[in-house]
Amino acid sequence: MSIYNRIEFLIKSHGLTKKAFCEELKISTGNLGDWRRGKSTPSTNKLIEIAAFFDVSLDWLLTGRERIAQPAGRVNELPADYVFQEGEGLNTELEPEEKEFIQEYIAFVKYRKQRDSGGN
Structure with missing residues (x-):
């Protein structure tokens, strides 16, 4: 399909x-x-x-x-109150497609949040 x-x-x-x-x-x-x-x-x-x-x-x-959630790994090493900052972690360890996917997903989340809050 x-x-x-x-x-x-x-x-x-x-x-x-x-x-x-x-x-x-x-x-x-x-x-x-x-x-x-x-x-x-x-x-x-x-x-x-x-x-x-x-x-x-x-x-x-x-x-x-x-996408199926993977068992917790390195993510559990982060503090519970950790907040991901835009652009953070997009270093040379990631492939260009991975960086692009993360940036697109951040844009998607922002769009959905704005839509759900009525654009405020």
Whole structure:
């Protein structure tokens, strides 16, 4: 199942028309058609918006699978009151794709938090 198939599933399961979905997320119907035909894929920002709109994870939207929590390891070494700061830990030990994923996830969390708080 492709990203487009999962988006189409979400649209149908939420009782939306494709047109209403496109209007809500400011996507042209032409772009949606290109996604369906495999001519293009949604941008990272649009994937974040779609995942937040339907309240699904980016993992599920991209792969169809949820990421399974791993047993606690080094994370337990951090103090209970530790707060991750934006950009922290994005050092040379991480692959470029890993850095990009973390930055996208931070943007997703901020977007969802802003959306849920009414934009305040």
